[in-house]
Amino acid sequence: MKKLAVFLFATLLGATTAQAAEYKIDTKGAHAFIQFRIKHLGYSWLYGRFDDFKGSFSYDESAPEKSSVNVNIDVTSLDSNHAERDKHLRGEDFLYTEKFPTATFESTGFEPQGDGKAKLTGELTLRGVTKPVTIDVTNIGGGEDPWGGYRQGFTGTTEFALKDFGIDYDLGPASQTVEMILDVEGIRI
Incomplete structure (x- = not known):
C-alpha cells in the first residue's frame, strides 16, 4: 500500500511539473x-x-506564457502566382534575395489574452534588418492525430511598414504596409 501511495504521489508530482511540449512545424504535410x-x-x-520554411515551437497548454517560436524562411521561395512579378519581388527593389536569401523570426514573449488568443512578440529579420513585431495569435486547437501523434495548431496576423525593413520602392500611398497571414500546425516531437 505504501508503494502504491509513493507511486501515485510521484505520478501526480510529475504531472504538475510537466514541461512545455516541443513541436516541429508541419511544412511537409502542407499544414502550415x-x-x-x-x-x-x-x-x-x-x-x-x-513555399519553403521550417521551424519549431514550444507550447504548454497550462502555461502558454512560456511558449516560444523559431522560424527560418527561404525568401527565394516567394510565389505570387506571376513569374515576372516574383522576379521583381526577389530583386534589389524588394527582398534582394541574392544578398538576403533567408528571413527569420525568433519569439521574445507570448502574452495570453483569453479565449485562446495571444500576443506573440519577437524579432523578425528580413532583408538584413531586424525589427520587433507583434503577431496576433489564435490557438485553433490540439489533440491526437490518426497516426498516433499529437498536433497543435495556430493562426496569426501581423503587419509592418515596408520601409521598416529597408524596402523603399514607391508602390503608392495605399501600399506602404504588408500584412502577413500565418497558419501553423505543429507535430509534437
Missing part, C-alpha cells in the same frame, strides 16, 4: 502556410506566399 498581402494601388489585394 506563410502568406502575405498588400494593396495594389488601393484597388485590390495582391496575395503571395513563401
Whole structure:
C-alpha cells in the first residue's frame, strides 16, 4: 500500500511539473502556410506566399506564457502566382534575395489574452534588418492525430511598414504596409 501511495504521489508530482511540449512545424504535410498581402494601388489585394520554411515551437497548454517560436524562411521561395512579378519581388527593389536569401523570426514573449488568443512578440529579420513585431495569435486547437501523434495548431496576423525593413520602392500611398497571414500546425516531437 505504501508503494502504491509513493507511486501515485510521484505520478501526480510529475504531472504538475510537466514541461512545455516541443513541436516541429508541419511544412511537409502542407499544414502550415506563410502568406502575405498588400494593396495594389488601393484597388485590390495582391496575395503571395513563401513555399519553403521550417521551424519549431514550444507550447504548454497550462502555461502558454512560456511558449516560444523559431522560424527560418527561404525568401527565394516567394510565389505570387506571376513569374515576372516574383522576379521583381526577389530583386534589389524588394527582398534582394541574392544578398538576403533567408528571413527569420525568433519569439521574445507570448502574452495570453483569453479565449485562446495571444500576443506573440519577437524579432523578425528580413532583408538584413531586424525589427520587433507583434503577431496576433489564435490557438485553433490540439489533440491526437490518426497516426498516433499529437498536433497543435495556430493562426496569426501581423503587419509592418515596408520601409521598416529597408524596402523603399514607391508602390503608392495605399501600399506602404504588408500584412502577413500565418497558419501553423505543429507535430509534437
